[in-house]
Amino acid sequence: MSSYFTEDASAEVVNARIGPRADRRLAEITTSLVEHLHAFVKDVQLTQAEWEVAIDFLTRAGQICSAERQEFILLSDVLGVSMLVDAISHRRPPSATPSTVFGPFHVEGAPVRPLGADICLDGKGEPCLFEGTVRDLDGRPVEGACIDVWSDNADGFYDVQQPDVQPRWNNRGRFLTGADGRYRFRGIKPTPYPIPDDGPVGRMLGHLGRHPYRPAHMHFLVTAPGYEKLVTHTFVGEDAYLGSDAVFGVKESLIAPFERLEDADTLWRSPYDFVLAPADTRDGALPRPTTP
Known part of the structure; x- marks a missing residue:
């Protein structure tokens, strides 16, 4: 094969430049990326003007990034790549609770609160009781599981989006299960909200006729010694955006019941049980491919 660039052999010529001392995994990923990228350009017959628009889009995405905002993760989210990487990286037995995207608003070190405590500190919203059990694949309760929760x-809005408006740690907390594996806390029935849509990704969604909204959900990070970490949400069942989540985070088994209560301290109750996979199964860990 000639070492000079041609349209027909474009990917082959580029990949032939990868040196013998390159990291094997990096070379494997780059080779596949070049092959798919060149095939895409040829498939859509990308024009010079369209290429310049793409470069401008990526430039503006980089310029808007900061310590508080990551536009490229947002781009990955709305293209479904974040959920695909999560699905590949966290394959679990069918009976285990599935994961979903982590989201950008988790904060380390939320207060550990007693079971049954109220995490809503601003007094807004419709009170809701969240409760359930953490179990293993055999149905046994998991003692000492940490349930880290947060919501808008x-x-x-999340508290970190409004540091001068909301109390610190509003709608956040950590809870530890007892011998029965049960958790219980009070919060509010979550509300849907838009992802940041004032940048290039938001404008892209508009041009594609897509909305920026996420359906209402409660975030859960469940950890316990000897078990795989579980990052997931529970979703409000009647939410209008369940079938069109801007970041594709909804899985049917994560849609939780929200029961209206009468003559009770809270307006809603949302029961949901979590099933953890043992850490040693490594269902989410794929063997690293090697190249000859």
Whole structure:
């Protein structure tokens, strides 16, 4: 094969430049990336003007990034790549609770609260009781599991988005299960909200006729010694955006019941049980491919 670039052999010529001392995994990923990228350009017959628009889009995405905002993760989210990577990386037995995207608003070190405590500190929203059990694949309760939870407030914002408006740790907390594996806390019934849509990714969604909204959900990070970490959400069942989540995070088994209560301290109750996979199964860990 000639070492000079041609349209027909474009990917082959580029990949032939990878040196023998390159990291094997990096070379494998780059080779596949070049092959797919060149095939895409040829498939759509990308024009010079369209290529320049793409470069401008990526440039603007980089310029808007900061310590508080990552536009490229947002781009990955709305293209479904974040969920695909999560699905590949966290394959679990069918009976285990599935994972979903982590999201950008988790904060380390949320207060450990007693079971039954209220995490809503701003007094807004419709009170909701969240409760359930953490179990293993055989149905045994998991003692000492840490349930780290966070959600938006009634206005659709997380506390870190409004540090001068919401109390610190609003709608956040950590809870530890006892011997019965049960958890229980009070919060609010979550509300849907838009992902940041004032940048290039938001404008892209508009041009594609897509909305920026996420359906209402409660975040859960469940950890316990000897078990795989579980990052997931529970979703409000009647939410209008369940079938069109902007970041594709909804899985049917994560849609939780929200029961309206009468003559009770809270307006809603949302029961949901979590099933953890043992850490030693490594269902999410794929063997690293090697190249000859």
